[in-house]
Every structure is written in structure tokens, then in C-alpha cells.
Amino acid sequence: MRFLKAIRSKPWDHQGEIASAMAGDMMSVSTSPQQLALNLFLAVASVLFALFGVAYFMRMEVDTSSPFFCGAGYWEVLQEPDLLWLNTGILVLTSGVIEFTKRESRANRLLTTKIGLSAGALLTLAFLYGQSAAWGILHERGHLVDSTAAASFFYLLSGLHALHVIGGLWVWLSATLSAFLDRDEPNKVSETVRLCAIYWHYLLVLWVALFALFLNT
Amino acid sequence: MAYVPIADRPDEMHDPQSFVTKYIWSQDHKVIAIQYGATAIAIGVVALVLSVLMRLQLGFPDTFAFIDPTDYYQYVTMHGMIMVVYLLTALFLGGFGNYLIPLQIGARDMVFPFLNMLSYWFYLLSVLILAASFFIAGGPTGAGWTLYPPQAITEGTPGAEGGILLMLLSLAVFVVAFTMGGLNYVTTVLQARTHGMTLMRMPLSVWGIFVATILGLFAFPALFVSAIMMAFDHLLGTSFFMPAMISLGESVEHAGGSPILFQHLFWFFGHPEVYIVALPAFGLVSDVLSTHARRNIFGYRMMVWAIVAIGGLSFIVWAHHMYVSGMNPYFGFFFAFTTLIIAVPTAIKVYNWVLTLWKGNIRMTVPMLFAMGFIFTFIHGGLTGLFLGNVTVDLPLSDTYFVVAHFHMVMGVSPVLVLFAAIYHWFPKISGKMFDEGLGKIHFWGTFLGTYAIYLPMHYIGALGVPRRYFALGTTDFIPESAFELNAAITVAAVFVAAVQIVFFINVFKSLWNGEKSDPNPWEATSLEWQTPDNPPRHGNWGLHLPVVYRWAYEYATPGVKNDFVPQTVAPVDVVMEKPGDIFKESEH
Numbered sequence: 001m002r003f004l005k006a007i008r009s010k011p012w013d014h015q016g017e018i019a020s021a022m023a024g025d026m027m028s029v030s031t032s033p034q035q036l037a038l039n040l041f042l043a044v045a046s047v048l049f050a051l052f053g054v055a056y057f058m059r060m061e062v063d064t065s066s067p068f069f070c071g072a073g074y075w076e077v078l079q080e081p082d083l084l085w086l087n088t089g090i091l092v093l094t095s096g097v098i099e100f101t102k103r104e105s106r107a108n109r110l111l112t113t114k115i116g117l118s119a120g121a122l123l124t125l126a127f128l129y130g131q132s133a134a135w136g137i138l139h140e141r142g143h144l145v146d147s148t149a150a151a152s153f154f155y156l157l158s159g160l161h162a163l164h165v166i167g168g169l170w171v172w173l174s175a176t177l178s179a180f181l182d183r184d185e186p187n188k189v190s191e192t193v194r195l196c197a198i199y200w201h202y203l204l205v206l207w208v209a210l211f212a213l214f215l216n217t
Numbered sequence: 218m219a220y221v222p223i224a225d226r227p228d229e230m231h232d233p234q235s236f237v238t239k240y241i242w243s244q245d246h247k248v249i250a251i252q253y254g255a256t257a258i259a260i261g262v263v264a265l266v267l268s269v270l271m272r273l274q275l276g277f278p279d280t281f282a283f284i285d286p287t288d289y290y291q292y293v294t295m296h297g298m299i300m301v302v303y304l305l306t307a308l309f310l311g312g313f314g315n316y317l318i319p320l321q322i323g324a325r326d327m328v329f330p331f332l333n334m335l336s337y338w339f340y341l342l343s344v345l346i347l348a349a350s351f352f353i354a355g356g357p358t359g360a361g362w363t364l365y366p367p368q369a370i371t372e373g374t375p376g377a378e379g380g381i382l383l384m385l386l387s388l389a390v391f392v393v394a395f396t397m398g399g400l401n402y403v404t405t406v407l408q409a410r411t412h413g414m415t416l417m418r419m420p421l422s423v424w425g426i427f428v429a430t431i432l433g434l435f436a437f438p439a440l441f442v443s444a445i446m447m448a449f450d451h452l453l454g455t456s457f458f459m460p461a462m463i464s465l466g467e468s469v470e471h472a473g474g475s476p477i478l479f480q481h482l483f484w485f486f487g488h489p490e491v492y493i494v495a496l497p498a499f500g501l502v503s504d505v506l507s508t509h510a511r512r513n514i515f516g517y518r519m520m521v522w523a524i525v526a527i528g529g530l531s532f533i534v535w536a537h538h539m540y541v542s543g544m545n546p547y548f549g550f551f552f553a554f555t556t557l558i559i560a561v562p563t564a565i566k567v568y569n570w571v572l573t574l575w576k577g578n579i580r581m582t583v584p585m586l587f588a589m590g591f592i593f594t595f596i597h598g599g600l601t602g603l604f605l606g607n608v609t610v611d612l613p614l615s616d617t618y619f620v621v622a623h624f625h626m627v628m629g630v631s632p633v634l635v636l637f638a639a640i641y642h643w644f645p646k647i648s649g650k651m652f653d654e655g656l657g658k659i660h661f662w663g664t665f666l667g668t669y670a671i672y673l674p675m676h677y678i679g680a681l682g683v684p685r686r687y688f689a690l691g692t693t694d695f696i697p698e699s700a701f702e703l704n705a706a707i708t709v710a711a712v713f714v715a716a717v718q719i720v721f722f723i724n725v726f727k728s729l730w731n732g733e734k735s736d737p738n739p740w741e742a743t744s745l746e747w748q749t750p751d752n753p754p755r756h757g758n759w760g761l762h763l764p765v766v767y768r769w770a771y772e773y774a775t776p777g778v779k780n781d782f783v784p785q786t787v788a789p790v791d792v793v794m795e796k797p798g799d800i801f802k803e804s805e806h
Binding site: 007044 | 223328329396400401403404407408409415416417418433434435438441443445446449453454455456457470474475478481482485513517518521522525729768769771
């Protein structure tokens with residue numbers, strides 16, 4: 001809304017409220033640049049996964065009467081391994097631990113922050129290991145990446161989600177390292193942890209949405 | 218937290234000392250802008266040469282033995298992709314975006330300089346991957362710049378083995394590069410403006426770049442998605458896009474994929490892409506026109522709103538590229554409607570440019586010539602868009618040279634003219650040297666008249682029904698002899714226009730080598746980049762203190778004021794009036 005209000009002002013009319021040379025300074029920035037960039041990135045990632053979602057549904061509904069359809073390649077439902085439930089649980093736990101770490105680091109409690117940072121990293125690794133194990137199970141059952149469209153999408157989307165997790169883990173590990181080596185100001189670590197928490201919650205919501213999609217199709 | 222501390226970071230004051238940190242691994246937005254610009258122009262020259270080769274074949278078939286159909290399709294494909302993505306997008310946003318955003322909003326640099334540097338190196342990587350495809354077995358892909366499956370990855374298509382993979386990889390890397398740059402541009406515009414720089418005091422260049430960047434952030438993922446899925450189809454044998462079919466007498470391994478799905482994804486990126494190129498061009502040309510006409514831009518607010526409106530609408534018009542794909546006719550109706558709606562804000566912009574010139578004190582400088590040339594080519598290209606936006610008119614014109622002429626006028630020639638206008642306009646600031654006016658005028662007239670000689674006849678042969686994408690036309694009943702002669706004439710014009718670009722490069726290098734030292738503000742412009750303490754601006758841009766902005770960037774020819782322009786940084790009490798004793802009151806335009 002503030003944006004809409006801003007673009008209604010008349011810059012040539014200097015008698016108005018923006019006449020003050022310091023007009024720009026009056027408006028405050030409620031989010032840090034890092035926070036804004038993260039928000040934008042999450043929006044971009046959401047568009048990315050939403051487009052994959054659209055593609056998923058369109059591919060599911062390939063018209064069997066169309067000339068492209070030759071009796072093969074129709075949608076076969078994929079039986080997802082039960083291990084994914086455990087992985088989802090681990091991701092929920094990770095989110096919780098990271099939220100805990102955020103609070104501890106904000107309160108400047110160094111020991112618990114370090115414990116939280118380590119636990120968060122280990123749980124994230126456990127999630128990634130679990131996902132790769134799920135891939136292994138599918139592989140053993142004969143569902144290869146090119147077997148069916150549902151399997152292709154499963155590998156593609158869970159893989160892309162894992163890549164996003166790995167990207168976040170990189171930042172998380174650098175914050176962990178800083179905390180243990182006392183390299184950065186505690187404030188900086190706390191800010192990184194705060195942003196990581198947003199990112200992990202996002203990854204959790206994203207995974208739950210993807211998992212629900214896989215289970216129901 | 219206010220904007221200014223983010224704009225004014227003291228660490229930016231320390232000049233990088235070594236050659237490597239200053240010019241190679243530089244985090245200075247101006248150096249990165251020049252790196253982006255030089256890389257984009259270098260790969261753009263490749264695209265230009267490819268277009269000449271293509272035209273030689275079309276104008277004089279059976280003459281050039283070294284061009285076979287495979288080569289021809291590779292030229293077409295690489296020319297299109299390089300021009301749209303690696304030249305225009307990169308030069309407008311990576312080049313001018315990087316250079317102008319911090320300077321025009323009064324910041325010392327981008328908010329995330331390291332990310333900015335990374336963005337350039339990823340972009341360079343994507344260009345190198347693309348260029349590498351010329352040197353692999355089978356050569357680059359010849360699938361057409363739209364890369365439609367199943368053809369793009371099916372045996373028999375040029376570059377279907379390695380070329381297409383390098384293209385997809387290059388595009389994916391480009392998207393990553395763009396996302397890093399884009400997050401930076403948006404954050405910088407929103408959070409790093411100097412004292413007094415409200416959103417509505419920003420020059421339209423920044424507005425165009427800002428909105429185009431947001432479009433890019435949300436449109437490029439679609440390209441990323443389609444590139445990844447096609448790479449999966451090709452490498453891993455999945456069937457996202459690949460249907461079951463018989464190719465060269467054998468059944469392919471794929472089944473059930475949807476080629477139309479790819480088209481939707483591609484154009485969901487592809488159409489906003491048109492505006493990712495056009496909106497920065499709109500912004501830059503507005504500033505050039507206003508400065509050299511000595512008039513405030515007509516309808517500033519409307520110009521901003523039009524940029525925002527076009528940006529929004531550009532996401533709901535994509536399927537007008539797919540009228541002949543066999544989609545539901547009601548879809549076509551919807552997309553024709555939205556397509557024609559987008560003409561409204563676009564027309565507002567054109568009227569406003571013309572009205573800015575009206576009664577202006579026009580200075581026929583080289584940048585102004587290019588900017589005015591843009592108005593002509595953009596109107597012509599825009600009007601043929603009305604034909605193609607209507608389903609029933611599009612059907613007979615689809616896949617003819619009419620389409621080629623249309624999109625070259627509207628998003629080839631027009632943005633390129635703006636690029637030249639902008640390069641000439643900001644050259645004195647970027648280099649500190651003045652270019653040769655005479656050579657610049659030769660460059661303009663050769664380019665402007667030459668492109669008309671190319672594209673006006675092309676509309677005609679398109680209306681005759683001459684199909685695009687053909688290596689040679691052969692003999693048919695419906696193509697008269699005159700069309701062949703016109704094709705030859707078009708090729709002559711194309712070779713001429715390509716040759717005229719040499720004048721531009723001579724001008725740039727000659728001016729850099731021993732050009733006259735430029736005045737810090739040679740065009741008597743009002744915006745911040747012309748008010749820097751050093752010319753060209755040094756690292757950190759503003760010396761000790763950030764500039765303070767008192768007004769918008771279009772205070773030209775204000776009644777009662779002695780000079781015909783008032784820079785954004787001059788306080789009201791310091792404005793020199795015609796009559797001593799008068800007090801400057803901001804104008805009511």
C-alpha cells in the first residue's frame with residue numbers, strides 16, 4: 001500500500017509533503033537489505049516450484065486422445081517409500097531446533113546457540129541422507145528416473161528441493177563455524193541464524209506441499 | 218533504519234589498490250557494468266556476423282557453398298538466442314542497470330557488491346558455454362531460438378547431441394547470474410536511495426530497469442524449468458516433453474510427454490522477456506529525449522504507471538505466440554484481448570515521448586537522433602503487433618516474414634537504437650572522453666535508414682506468404698520473382714547496416730584513445746550521475762558526502778530561472794534566477 005501511495009505523489013509539485021530535501025530519510029526501512037533479498041529469493045523460488053507444479057498437473061493430464069499419445073507414457077501412480085514420512089518428521093524437528101537456536105542466539109546464550117547450530121546442521125544432513133535413501137528404495141523397486149513420468153517428477157522435484165537445502169546448509173555451516181571460532185560479532189551470527197530460520201521454515205512448507213502432491217497423485 | 222546508511226557505506230570509500238581487485242575481480246558497480254557491457258557487445262558481434270551469413274544465403278541462394286542447411290539453422294538459432302538473452306538482456310540490465318542504478322539514486326554502490334561481482338562471472342561463464350558449442354562435434358543447436366521439443370533433441374536436428382545441451386546449460390547458468398544481479402538491483406533501488414530521493418523522484422531509466430528486473434526475477438524461472446526438464450528428457454530419457462513418435466524410421470524411447478507444455482513454459486518466460494528488454498529501453502529513451510529536448514518528460518507519473526502496468530500485463534499475454542499450436546479457441550480470444558489491452562499503456566508512453574518533444578528546444582545530438590529514430594521504429598513495430606495479436610489475422614501471417622519483420626522492428630531494432638542512444642549519451646560519463654559527433658551521425662543515418670531498407674520490404678514479402686525458417690525457397694507458384702529480387706535487396710541492405718557498425722567501433726576506440734576530454738555534464742542534464750565530483754566517477758561515486766536531492770530529474774526550461782536546467786542537487790536558495798531577488802519556486806508543469 002505504501003508503494004501505491006508513493007507512486008501517486010507528484011514530483012513536480014514541490015509544495016507538497018515531499019518538498020523536504022530529507023523526504024527520503026523520513027521513510028524508514030523496516031527490513032534489512034539481507035531480509036529483503038531473502039524475501040525476494042523466496043518469491044523467486046516459489047515461482048520456480050509453482051511452475052514445476054503447473055507442469056506436473058499438465059503432464060498428468062496429457063490428453064490420451066491427442067495425436068501425441070501412443071498408448072504408452074500415461075500417468076502411473078508412484079508408490080512413495082514410507083521413509084519419506086520419517087524424513088518429513090526430521091525436517092519438522094530441524095525447523096524446531098533452528099527456531100530454538102534463533103532464540104538462544106538472540107538472547108546471546110553462546111553455549112546453547114552452539115549446541116543448536118550443531119544439532120541443526122546434523123539434522124539437516126540426516127534429512128538429506130534420508131532423501132537419498134528414499135531414492136535408493138525407489139531405485140531398488142525398479143522406479144528409475146525414466147520409468148514413469150511420476151517417478152521423473154519425484155526425482156526432479158525432491159532433488160531440486162534437496163539442492164535448496166544444501167544451499168541453506170552452506171550458509172548455516174558458515175555461521176556455525178563463525179560461532180565456534182568466534183570469528184564474527186555475535187550479532188552477525190544471530191542475524192544469519194534469524195534469516196536461516198526463515199529459509200528453513202520455508203523449505204519445510206515447500207517440502208510438505210511437494211510431499212502432499214506426491215502422495216495424492 | 219533509513220535508506221541513507223545503506224546507500225552510504227564508508228567501506229566503499231577505500232579504493233581497491235591492485236590491478237586485479239580494481240579491474241578483474243572488481244566489486245565496483247561501474248567496472249562490473251563495463252565488464253557486462255563489453256562481454257555482451259562481444260557476443261553481440263558474433264550474432265551480427267551470423268545474421269549477415271544468414272542473409273547471404275537468403276538473398277543469394279546457391280551462391281555460397283560454405284553455407285549448408287545445417288549451418289543456416291545454427292546461424293538462425295544462435296543469432297536469435299544471443300540477441301535476445303545474451304546481448305539485450307545483459308546489456309540493458311547487467312550493463313546499464315549496474316552503471317546507472319547506484320549513480321542515479323545516489324548510492325555508493327550496489328547493496329551486495331560481492332554478489333554483483335559473482336553475477337558477472339556467472340554471466341561470463343554462460344557466454345563461454347554458449348560460445349563453446351561452436352567448437353564441439355555437431356556444432357551448436359539449430360532448433361530455432363525457441364528450442365521447441367521434440368525437434369530440438371531429436372536426431373537429425375543440427376546440434377541435437379551436444380549443442381542443445383550446452384545451450385540448456387548456458388541458459389540455466391544465465392538464469393542464476395541474472396537472479397543474483399536482479400536481487401541486487403531491486404534491493405538497491407528500494408533501500409539505498411540518498412537523501413531526498415523518493416521513488417517518484419527517480420529518473421525513468423531507474424524505473425524501467427527496476428520493473429524489468431522484477432519481471433526477470435519471476436519470468437526466468439520458467440526458462441530454468443523448461444531447460445532442466447528438457448535436459449532431463451535428453452540426458453536421462455524422461456518424457457516430460459517428448460511424445461512417443463517415429464524418428465528416422467525408428468520409435469523413440471519416449472512416450473506421453475507434452476510438447477505444448479514446453480511451449481507454455483517457454484512463452485511464459487518468452488513474452489515477459491520482450492518487456493524485460495523493452496522497459497529499460499523505455500526508461501533510458503525517456504531520459505535521453507527529455508534531456509536533449511530541454512523539456513520535462515511529459516506525464517511522468519503516467520510514464521511510471523505505464524511501466525508498472527505493462528510489467529503486470531506482460532505475464533498474461535504469452536499464448537499469443539501459440540495461436541497456431543492448436544489450443545482452445547477461447548484461449549486465443551482471451552490472449553488476443555490481453556494483448557490488445559497492453560497496447561494502451563504502451564501507446565500512452567509513445568504519445569508522451571512525442572509530447573515531450575513538442576515545443577522542446579531540441580538539440581540534434583547523436584544520442585537524440587538515435588532516441589528519435591527509436592520512436593519511429595517502435596511505432597512501426599508496434600502497429601504490426603496489432604495485426605499479429607488478433608487470432609484471425611495472425612493465422613495467415615504466422616510463420617511468414619511478416620512476423621520476422623514485426624519482431625525485429627519492435628524488439629530488435631528499437632532496443633538496439635536505444636542502446637546506441639544510451640551508449641552515446643553516457644559515454645562521456647563512463648569514459649570521461651567525448652566521442653566524434655560526425656562519425657556518430659554517419660553511424661545513426663546508416664543504421665536507421667539501412668534497417669528500414671531491410672524491414673519494410675520484409676513486411677511485404679511476408680504478406681505475400683513467403684515462409685520464414687526456410688533454407689532456400691526454391692520455385693513455387695505463390696512466390697513471385699520480385700520476392701527473390703527483394704530478398705537480394707534486403708541482403709544488400711543488411712550487409713550495409715552491419716558494415717556501418719564498424720564506424721561505431723572506430724568511434725569508440727578512437728575516442729577512448731585520443732578523444733577530447735569531456736565536460737562532467739556535457740548535455741546539461743539534471744540527474745545525479747552528471748553531478749559527481751569526479752569525471753568519470755571514482756570508486757564510491759560521491760567523494761566524502763552523498764548528494765542531497767531536492768527535486769525530480771526533469772527540471773528543464775523552468776520559467777524565471779536563468780539556466781534552462783536545474784540539477785537535482787541544487788538547493789532552492791542556490792538556483793540562479795533571471796531577475797535578481799526572485800526566489801525559485803518549483804515549477805507547475
